[in-house]
Amino acid sequence: MYETDTYIPSARMGSFLTALExxxxxxxxxxxxxxxxxGEERPPLYEQIQLNSKANETFLIDGIRFYRGANVKFILxxxxxxxxxxxxxxxxxxxKDFANNLISDCWQWAKTHNFxxxxxxxxSGEFLPRGGESWSDVMLEEKNQLPLQRCVKQVNEKQTACxxxxxxxMGPPGTGKTLAGRIIKNEAQASFIWISARDLHRSGxxxxxxxxxxxxxxxxxxxxxxxxxDNFMDSYTIDLLKTQMDGIGRSSGIITILTTNFPERLxxxxxxxxxxxxxxLRIELPGTKEREPMLKKSLPELTDAEIAQ
Numbered sequence: 001m002y003e004t005d006t007y008i009p010s011a012r013m014g015s016f017l018t019a020l021e022x023x024x025x026x027x028x029x030x031x032x033x034x035x036x037x038x039g040e041e042r043p044p045l046y047e048q049i050q051l052n053s054k055a056n057e058t059f060l061i062d063g064i065r066f067y068r069g070a071n072v073k074f075i076l077x078x079x080x081x082x083x084x085x086x087x088x089x090x091x092x093x094x095x096k097d098f099a100n101n102l103i104s105d106c107w108q109w110a111k112t113h114n115f116x117x118x119x120x121x122x123x124s125g126e127f128l129p130r131g132g133e134s135w136s137d138v139m140l141e142e143k144n145q146l147p148l149q150r151c152v153k154q155v156n157e158k159q160t161a162c163x164x165x166x167x168x169x170m171g172p173p174g175t176g177k178t179l180a181g182r183i184i185k186n187e188a189q190a191s192f193i194w195i196s197a198r199d200l201h202r203s204g205x206x207x208x209x210x211x212x213x214x215x216x217x218x219x220x221x222x223x224x225x226x227x228x229x230d231n232f233m234d235s236y237t238i239d240l241l242k243t244q245m246d247g248i249g250r251s252s253g254i255i256t257i258l259t260t261n262f263p264e265r266l267x268x269x270x271x272x273x274x275x276x277x278x279x280x281l282r283i284e285l286p287g288t289k290e291r292e293p294m295l296k297k298s299l300p301e302l303t304d305a306e307i308a309q
Contacts, residue, residue, distance in 0.1 A: 002096040006103050008085040009211065010125030014051035015110035017059040017085070023106055024076065027069040034063040051115045053127040061085060072098050083124060083202045117219040120185050120192035123199035123212055130186050138176045138183055140283060144169075147279040148180055149187075151255060156189045159221045160253035166245055167255070168229075170263035171283035177259040180283075181225045184257070191219035196227040205232035206240055213244045213254075220253035229258040230265040238267060 008016045034044040044063030048056045065076045072095035077088040089099040120128040135149065147167070155162045169177040185192045193212055200208035209232075216222040226232075245256060260266060263282075 001090060002093045002099060003088060003090050004096070004099045004103060005086065005088040006107070007081060008087060010084045011116060011121060011123065011215065012110060012114075013049050013059075013085055013125065014057070015113060015115045016106055017049060018051065018057065018115075019106040019109035019113075020076075020087070021059070022109070023102055024065070024067060027067045027074075030066040030068055032060070032063055032065050050125075050127060052119050053121075053129075055115075069098070071095070074099060074102075111218050114215075114218045116191060116215065118191055119219075120194070122194045122196070123208060123215075128185060128192070128194060133179065133183050133186060135183055135187070138179045140176055140180065144281045144283055147281060148184065151279075152184055152187045155221050155223065155253070155255055156187075158253075159190070162221060162253050162255070164245065164252055164254045165256070166277040167257045167279045167281065168263075168266070168277050169257065169259045169281050169283055170266075171261070172285065173261050175283045175285055177283055178227060181227070181257065181259065184223060184225065188223055190221035190223055190253075190255075191216070192223050192225065193219075194225050194227070197231050200232065205234060205237040208232075209237060209240050209244070216254045217251050220251065221255075222253065223255045223257065226256070226258045228260060230260045230262045233265060233267070 032044050033041060035041050045061055046058050047061045048058050049061075050056045060078055062079050063077075067074050067076065072091055074089055074091035074095060077090070079086045079088075087103070089102060091099050120130055122128065135145065138145070140148075151165060151167060154165070169180065171177060181194070185194070193216060195208070195212055203211060212224055216224050241256075258277075
């Protein structure tokens with residue numbers, strides 16, 4: 001008996017499970033069961049999985065299917081795994097190439113027809129709504145807002161031909177870094193991938209960032225927005241970021257934006273390199289010039305004289 005397996009992260013489930021349905025439809029389905037490791041049987045479990053922000057499809061997510069192919073019989077087992085789905089294929093040893101090729105073909109189709117292209121989503125697979133907030137809702141100094149707007153304009157106009165760029169937004173909490181990220185999500189005509197600590201619980205920082213850049217290349221043009229990068233700083237992650245942003249295997253159409261509340265924690269090797277980060281923006285608490293439009297927007301009943309006080 002031969003066994004092979006793969007892990008399907010949540011964000012990839014829609015594309016991969018669609019590919020799996022297409023590939024297995026070429027073979028004869030004999031039965032669908034759900035037998036646990038103790039030999040007890042329960043009903044197979046089906047669930048609606050989001051393909052993108054507008055469409056979903058129902059898939060088997062916990063169960064076993066028995067198939068008869070032209071040259072081999074095989075068993076396909078799917079089961080919930082931490083942050084995604086697990087897949088195992090069992091077949092006679094003579095069918096090992098078939099089983100490995102089945103998984104390989106599904107991954108190839110899923111990456112080529114990735115349903116995440118053009119979507120806004122977190123790395124853990126949650127789709128993020130677009131719309132609502134705009135540049136008029138964030139009160140940044142002009143020297144900080146203009147580079148952000150310019151970056152969005154470039155990716156909107158050039159799409160995958162846009163050269164890779166990096167930006168760092170640094171400053172104390174509550175100064176508009178996260179809000180700026182949400183506005184970029186709304187304004188950019190590109191895939192948008194939001195990365196925060198909760199997305200890296202299973203994979204760790206290194207594995208999570210490797211996965212994020214792989215996804216970004218598939219769905220480019222794409223913006224990777226990493227919230228509080230100082231939470232993930234270790235030597236391996238820093239080396240990975242450096243390699244991905246200006247290494248030998250360069251790509252295009254990917255904008256990487258990091259935010260931090262503690263810029264002193266960032267190593268010079270990461271930020272002191274124009275080829276990696278084209279703009280390092282220090283976002284401070286709003287001054288008098290920025291506070292006036294904030295007050296007018298949030299407290300429209302105030303007079304100009306009251307605002308001036």
